[in-house]
Amino acid sequence: MRSFCWLCLFLLSGSLHAAGQRTITHEDLWLMPRVGSPAISPDGLYAIYPMLESSYQKEEEVADLWLVPTDGREPPRRVTAGKGGEADPAWSGDSHQVAFAANRGDDKQPQIYVIDLARGGEAQRATRISTGAQAPRFSPEGSRLLYLSRVFPEARNDADSERLAKQEEEQKYKAHVYTSYPVRHWDKWLDGKQLHLFVQRIGEQDGRDLLAGTELIKTPGFDLDKDSARWSPDGRSVVFAASRNLDRAAWSFTNADLWQVPVAGGEPRRLTGPDQPVAADSWSQPRFSRDGRTLFAVVRPLSDKVYSANRIAVFDWPSMQDRGRIALPEGREIVDFAVAPDGRSVDVLGEDAGQVKRYRARAEGGTAELIDSPEHGMYADLRIGGTRAATTIATYQSATEPPEIVRLDERGRGHRLLSSHARARTAALDLPEAESFWFTNSRGQRIHNMLIRPPAFDPRRKYPLLVLMHGGPFSQWQDAWVLRWNYHLLSAQGYALLLTNYVGSTSEGEAFAQAIQGDPLKGPADDINAAADEAIRRYPFIDASRQCAAGGSYGGHLANWLQGTTTRYRCLISHAGLVNLEAQWGTSDGSFDREIMAGGPVWEQGEVWREQNPIRLAANFRTPVLVTFGEKDFRVPVNNGLEYWTALQRQRVESKLIVFPEENHWVLSAGNSRYFYKEVQDWLAKYLGKTGAAAHADSAGSE
Template sequence: MKLCLLFTAVLLLANVAAHAQKAPFTAAEMLKLKRISEPNVAPDGHAVVFTVGEVDVDKNAQDRQLWIVSPNGTGLRKLTTEGRNTGARFSPDSKSIAFISTRGGSGQIWIMDADGRNPRQVTKLSSEADGVIWAPDGKSVVFTSEVYPECNADDACNAKLIAAEEKNKVKARTYTSLLYRHWTAWRGKRVKHLMTAQVDGGAVKDLTPGFKYDVPPFSLGGGGDYAISPDGKEVCYAANLDEDQATSTNWELYTIPIEGPSDGVEPKKISTSPGADASPQYSPDGKWIAWRMQVRAGYESDRWRLVVMDRESGRINVLTENLDRHVTGFTWHPDSRRLAFTVEDRGRQQAQLISVNGGGVRSMTQGATHVDDLQFTADGKTLIYTEVTGASPTEIYKAASSGGAPEPLTRLNEAFLASHDLRKLEEFTVTGAESGQVHSFLLKPPNFDSSKKYPVLFLIHGGPQGAWGESFSYRWNQQVFATAGFVVVMPNPRGSTGYGTKFTDDINGDWGGRAYEDIMAVADYVAKLPYVDGDRMAASGGSYGGYMVDWIAGHTNRFKALVSHAGVYDLSSMGGETEELWFSTWEFKGFPWQNQEMYDKWSPSRSAANFKTPTLVIHGELDYRVPYGQGLQLFTALQAQKVPSKLLVFPDEGHWVLKPQNSLLWYSTFLDWVEEWTKKP
């Protein structure tokens, strides 16, 4: 017995020593990770090309280059080194790769051999190019370009107007309609049009000439919002042609001959939903078009359904009507009889398979954490996808489509992660408002000692129709916060996605109600954990999470410190400043002058007299989603009442802090603040 106890003790000490030898996962270390995105499988299955982002802190930028790997995980190497290269797509014969590169000084379409040799420039547009996809014959491509509506594809016309605009000393803007700015940019005179060009040269054609709105619109639908039919004769794209762009989410799908409109040939609308229709994909045999659909007009967080349309009859069939979860992406099986799709469920994202006729679904990635970017090899036997966890960033995997254990194709961060101390997420569920079950994730700090008492940092997600999950974020990284010595708690209260439509909708018109009660129920549970110091808890959040922090400031003093990033403070002024007006008018059932009582009821500004908790306020001046006046108002209320507070403003950031050096400042200021106020008395 003594020998057994001694052996156990030795193993425990060895385990502790192993963890102690690993480097701490700080924000600076996090920026060293390679960031994989945009995988594309060659039609003949011989390789996968993808984008890798690498941060250069000194240059305060992220370099992006193309890499390639074979489906058996061999031959991993970098294909490009010049400029910034993204959006790679294999040609139909798998012999060439089209991509977007800035190596010539602006974003243009380039093509190279599949092995990376012989790069050549395809477009030389003053309006630049983006989002390239191949036509099935391999002789032409479809892409987008930001042009003046009066110029369309006439590059000489565009070049002249661009030069004149740059030369003009007057930079004033004039508008006669809403959505005059979006995300981080004011609306200019140019709009995004859909174009086509021959890869061996020739004139560029505009498929949406004269359109005064972007085609496709910004990424409400998640991107990939145009496609070419297998016979190469037709293009399907998403567009929102409603006059009032700021209050409409009515994306529709249209088809047009690949030659573009002509006399008597206009775009044909094929969708019927009053909500958004997005992400069209033709079946390999050309008989069907599938897309994702929302049914409620003006509600950007309505449940995304997977639908298919028989192209001959025009009949639309909703495949996932009985699945009470968001369809986040999909791909066709090569047999055109099935589709694989991803679905969000309780903090995870899995892949499932369904017949084109509907019916039951089959799980394809059971046990996975968060999968995305689904693609089949041409024979349909292998599924290629990306996966991310709470302790590791994106890598590319493959699995037999009939089932079986997945195999990694890339391990770009494996050695780095092995040398750093990252931990797995835990999870728990508590009873919240109206007896609802509230699911949360929890992360303990490195070298965790159950006999100690740790401070707690709550992370409250944005949206509010969003969720924390088994995923990896560079902006709110739970591992970095845990490394600083906190027990990190990530609750998914009312409004969170992945728990059913009703759970998500319960936040509508009730921002500070059930969601607040849910978070307080989680706080009650966590405060009683044996390794938690319930008197040393801090709360933080961004966007709606920042709203909830502002709401908490006026309704409880149980937290020692608060961090409000891009938080909504005054609902009435927010309703007049934000750009996507469908959001606030849906959430609060009209404009402020139409429903002032509800705006007042849930506005944190109305409880400012109760503020006592030390609060850090962070905002970006380029944030047009939650304009930075919201943060200034909050800081004014705190300072005027002598509440300990600090304001951090980024003049060159929007809703998200993205520049590497700004990110490092964000993390250090954030952690300094919560550490200062959660120190032991």
């Protein structure tokens, strides 16, 4: 009889899944091939991209470059096979060679390698710099390489760098010493080194530091934007973005300007912004039109707001005469852009209600028009090649599809897959699509939401609700394949998953995101609770008596606010979440934006500091909570976790604290990720139970 019941449960569980499909596991998620950002050849015929084949053993991971023709006539093929892993691929102007960064053989630091795809053969090492090299770019004529390296400011050459590194290593003491702000960033103490630009002729051994000895790098607030360096069209100079006021971050907004430095040597010339290093509009991503007559760049306008949406500025080159701005409708956030080969139009990727869509604008400026809105998912990594006609590629992903390389139709009629590394694996998994819905909150704002149904979904069943809150706050939940908070892995035990783009998200444009200022926790949390009510009203299969909420970073902040303001949730999960606004202001790696968000400095004790600080609500703490932190997190330092834990213990709230000694703001290593997900799933199962296929599987196993 027991065998018969076991068989019934097994058959019932299997019948709830689509034919041949099963519930996702951490192994499925972690071992899924991870396609990186592509580079398109100037002639538009090929795309090259890195792909990580992950492993639970770091030394067994493989990260190689793959090549695919953009017409889709052939499948992708692997073109490198090094254990060190390759990154940052860049094409030469004739579309024959590719430069990339890799750590091979006896390399102590990553170096630049060049492979000739036209002739074949092995990649040749092009640099031997002791401080390592990254982000290569061929000069217009193809004989030189531009790359970046992090060096001591006083070093004039690589011999200086080696000497200074040896002196530092032989010091009889170890100390971090500072005379200005900031001192930390994400998970590292700032060590005084700077990112510099190097130019080297291919075939020669030594690169030349274009910034060594300049007055710009002596500015206390100097910081080079690592993704910004571009050759000028004539190959005689390099244009880049850099800040010169980072040292003022404790009391002022900071910004980056565009600069031009001659390859032959000399002081960089500022192209944007005021003479003095005061905060102004912030510039990034300079890019030239194919004919070299126009310079485009992303600009984030200066205002009294914590958030402003990006625009694209258009300049005549080399005169730098301002020709206008390109913006997205309703001030939506610009994610990426690419210039057509003829220079007459610009394609733009922009955020919209959980997706990233494709827009197009005239090069003269104006509001871009939507040309491509996929039914599901989002685009990223926009690239355009081709001589006369444009060939446009990107990566595409959705909540059910890991990123792949695609070719976009030039008329905006969707895309064609060029790679399919993960498709066979995801086809075996039961991955319900994200469903969007909207409601209007009590303040009259339209709130976007997505709902993920559990695997083996049966409309006759009742399912618990897991409310997941995104970080930022200036970001959005996207219809995307997520590694750190994977929607389907979190709902795998039989939960309906709710993803809300609360006020402050970038999903509905600039004004919607700015509306959070002065209301950093209460307003967004009210939207979270209202969204849960709306989901329960709309979806009869949701069990209103079983709800939990979880989030990381700003989502963790919201979880801690919910701890002090509601008992509607059976449990909470808080990762890297602040519990004390005041402690966060003084210990995070950035502070001034928090001050502006709160309406003034801490000591003035304005309304936000007094009324929207979770620790002040500790008398209300009741809800069981799992608290997790990375000990190397400097964005939300672990002191906030310890303070929260102490308050929970003082209030005798059922809770569990997990601190990962080697992790930072995120849980990134394979073993820790698997353990994190297991602890999250165990915590949810304790308070929500398991339903559907997950419950049947457990019952079957217990027999």
